[in-house]
Amino acid sequence: METSYVTTHLEDWVTNMYKRLNVHQPNEINPVKIARYFEIYLKQHPYPSRYDVNGRFKAITLDGRSTPKEKYEQFYHELCHILRHTGHQTMMPTAYRELQERDANNFMVYAAVPHHMLHFIDFNKPTPLLLRDMSDMFRVTELLCQKRLERIKNRIMQKQSYQLISENSTNYEY
Secondary structure, rough: HHHHOOOOHHHHHHHHHHHHHHOOOOHHHOOOHHHOOOOOOOEEOOOEEEEEEEEEEEEEEOOOOOOOOHHHHHHHHHHHHHHHEEEEHHHOOOHHHHHHHHHHHHHHHHHHOOHHHHHHHHHHOOHHHHHHHHHHHHHHHHHHHHHHHHHHHHEEEEEHHHHHHHOOOOOOOO
């Protein structure tokens, strides 16, 4: 699988972040450790997750009513906003806010199941068992694992399609 998969720039960014943190295995992914590294105050309250940046102060609040797996996902989403975005979403144009949310959702999927850890996954298992095992291994929901699996398959298909087109194209001389 590794040879037929081409990473996105965001996946590379996430992998480099984890390598700086010396995180190489799924059980080493730890929101507390990550937050500490980036000097982010991490807390829980019974309201929707959010991030705050005020000068040098950075905080992520996770929804205390959520399951542990949902909290991991919330953490990745809010972490993206702190690490990759600027500005207050309430004061920016809708299109720009939507762009940041799309980026944070993509980051969440890649940070939850990072490329450099895909070799820990047994892709030969039946899909329901594979999703359950991924969910347990990376401590995120099966829905997020399903999204990640679909993205992996799509990237492989894109590369194969590109190779097929390249092999069948005719060289034209001008």
